[in-house]
Amino acid sequence: MIITKLKDIDEIYEMIKPYSKILIAGCDGCCQPPRSINEAKVLGQMLELKSKMNGKKLTWKAMTVLRQCDDRIAGSTVRPYLDEYEAIVSLACGLGVSMLNRIFEDTLTFPAQDSMFGASENHGDNRYEQYCDTCGECLLGETAGICPVASCAKGLHNGPCGGQVDGFCEVGGYKYPCAWIQIYERLKKFNRLDLFNKFRPPKDYRLMTSPGHLELIQEYTNAIEEEEVEK
Amino acid sequence: MGDRPAFSNLMKEIKTGKFVFTGELEPTKMVDISEIIHSAEAMKEYVVAANVTDGPQGMAYINSLIPSYLVQEKVGLETVYQMTVRDRNRIALFGDILAAACVGIKNVLALTGDHSALGDNPGAKSVYDLDSTQFVYLLGKMIDENTDIYGNEIETGKVEMNVGIAANPNASPREAEILKVGRKVAVGADYIQTQTAFDIDDAKDFIKELSRYNCPILLGLFPLKNYGIASYFDKFIPGVSVPEDLLKNLKHVKKNIKDKKERKVKIDEINLEFFVPFIREIKKSTAAAGIHCMAVHYERLFEPLLKEFR
Ligand code: SF4
Numbered sequence: 191m192i193i194t195k196l197k198d199i200d201e202i203y204e205m206i207k208p209y210s211k212i213l214i215a216g217c218d219g220c221c222q223p224p225r226s227i228n229e230a231k232v233l234g235q236m237l238e239l240k241s242k243m244n245g246k247k248l249t250w251k252a253m254t255v256l257r258q259c260d261d262r263i264a265g266s267t268v269r270p271y272l273d274e275y276e277a278i279v280s281l282a283c284g285l286g287v288s289m290l291n292r293i294f295e296d297t298l299t300f301p302a303q304d305s306m307f308g309a310s311e312n313h314g315d316n317r318y319e320q321y322c323d324t325c326g327e328c329l330l331g332e333t334a335g336i337c338p339v340a341s342c343a344k345g346l347h348n349g350p351c352g353g354q355v356d357g358f359c360e361v362g363g364y365k366y367p368c369a370w371i372q373i374y375e376r377l378k379k380f381n382r383l384d385l386f387n388k389f390r391p392p393k394d395y396r397l398m399t400s401p402g403h404l405e406l407i408q409e410y411t412n413a414i415e416e417e418e419v420e421k
Numbered sequence: 422m423g424d425r426p427a428f429s430n431l432m433k434e435i436k437t438g439k440f441v442f443t444g445e446l447e448p449t450k451m452v453d454i455s456e457i458i459h460s461a462e463a464m465k466e467y468v469v470a471a472n473v474t475d476g477p478q479g480m481a482y483i484n485s486l487i488p489s490y491l492v493q494e495k496v497g498l499e500t501v502y503q504m505t506v507r508d509r510n511r512i513a514l515f516g517d518i519l520a521a522a523c524v525g526i527k528n529v530l531a532l533t534g535d536h537s538a539l540g541d542n543p544g545a546k547s548v549y550d551l552d553s554t555q556f557v558y559l560l561g562k563m564i565d566e567n568t569d570i571y572g573n574e575i576e577t578g579k580v581e582m583n584v585g586i587a588a589n590p591n592a593s594p595r596e597a598e599i600l601k602v603g604r605k606v607a608v609g610a611d612y613i614q615t616q617t618a619f620d621i622d623d624a625k626d627f628i629k630e631l632s633r634y635n636c637p638i639l640l641g642l643f644p645l646k647n648y649g650i651a652s653y654f655d656k657f658i659p660g661v662s663v664p665e666d667l668l669k670n671l672k673h674v675k676k677n678i679k680d681k682k683e684r685k686v687k688i689d690e691i692n693l694e695f696f697v698p699f700i701r702e703i704k705k706s707t708a709a710a711g712i713h714c715m716a717v718h719y720e721r722l723f724e725p726l727l728k729e730f731r
């Protein structure tokens with residue numbers, strides 16, 4: 191899931207100030223905390239109030255989309271409203287906001303949120319954790335399943351650095367664990383320090399450079415769909 | 422490694438088996454580096470080389486290359502060009518090493534570098550394209566094979582440098598630190614320089630454990646110029662604790678001696694009482710190749726501290 195944070199209301203208001211009719215689109219997809227129809231309504235009320243305070247009348251409608259990052263779903267759900275509204279405010283992550291802008295070329299969609307990271311939900315610790323940074327070259331097989339790219343503050347491939355103290359990381363004031371000490375301890379537990387000792391050569395960052403190449407994945411889905419149709 | 426020639430005076434002296442001393446210079450937010458030049462002059466007689474730091478604690482400072490060069494040129498003191506991988510990708514690291522070789526730098530200390538979030542430009546994008554071990558690997562390519570990381574040849578001239586790496590005697594769990602150092606040595610380090618140590622038994626243990634790599638070790642020591650620095654170190658440098666007696670004695674001076682001159686004398690005495698036997702013991706009973714003395718802005722201590730070891 192994608193961890194998001196609502197932008198300051200003033201910042202959102204600044205974006206939509208030039209418009210008097212806006213559509214507020216929630217997303218029922220994976221964004222956390224959830225930003226669905228209720229959140230869209232609350233945002234609408236806040237923006238209306240803010241407009242009133244500035245002597246403006248704002249007309250708005252709240253709705254929600256199953257997944258804004260899917261062009262078919264987002265397209266079919268949002269399109270019926272487009273004629274009535276001048277602009278869209280999206281409560282999805284950056285993927286959803288971008289998707290709406292790309293499929294609706296004649297309408298501007300503005301982000302109501304800041305997207306933080308892709309996360310795993312860790313109920314045990316009551317936390318969301320960024321366990322992967324989609325680096326294109328998975329090292330988890332050498333690191334006992336703990337990602338040095340996402341979980342080490344410096345993304346080191348041959349850690350730990352000199353900044354760890356008693357297993358805690360210098361970044362964030364020694365509050366968070368040093369990923370490389372976690373890796374060391376877990377490899378040691380499995381008697382696999384041979385993997386710790388291994389030198390990992392410089393990474394090929396072309397594999398991590400944006401934009402990501404989505405057409406490959408699309409090809410897979412098409413192929414699977416075709417297979418299913420044939421059956 | 423081991424078969425790389427000694428290019429620098431530092432490495433040559435280490436190879437002859439001499440117990441060496443190095444110093445440290447810390448250029449900061451400055452354009453005029455005369456203060457650095459003066460410090461270098463003051464320590465020149467006592468050390469074989471001086472490290473020039475590269476934005477310690479993530480701070481935005483003058484780069485370390487130009488001061489490294491100017492100290493060699495103007496003072497005639499060899500420098501150890503400290504380089505972190507925090508601010509430069511492999512292209513920039515390569516370019517800076519070529520530039521350093523071009524102006525006659527013979528030592529580089531390859532470091533990770535404190536994260537920029539810790540410094541005074543906290544929103545900066547930290548680079549870490551290579552980590553410090555991969556940087557040592559790049560240096561090996563440049564020095565031993567005359568190429569960049571991808572094997573593209575360096576067209577004219579040669580990079581003749583010796584490569585130092587860091588190790589932290591205060592790190593816990595220690596085995597992780599020892600193994601990490603081993604990984605770096607295997608990739609191509611010429612010597613190991615440790616962070617500051619205050620506990621003699623611990624330091625001896627650490628040196629003993631590192632000795633398995635057959636790579637010369639310089640033990641880092643940090644003489645304490647006043648109580649403020651000592652207590653700052655104790656409180657704010659994580660993982661480092663200054664021995665209680667040392668702290669107490671320095672505090673006593675601060676409280677009870679008002680005369681500046683007298684105070685200096687007493688502070689020096691305290692440091693000498695602590696560090697002279699410390700160095701003696703390291704020299705006598707460990708395999709350490711020398712001491713890296715981080716007496717930044719405290720050059721007056723070099724003479725009394727090191728005279729018996731020269
Ligand atoms: S190494 Fe880390 S960032 Fe890269 S794919 Fe694996 S889990 Fe993701």
Ligand code: SF4
Pocket residue numbers: 341342343344345346349350351352353354355358359360361367368369370371
């Ligand atoms: S302390 Fe550990 S997690 Fe933090 S940057 Fe260093 S190696 Fe990475």
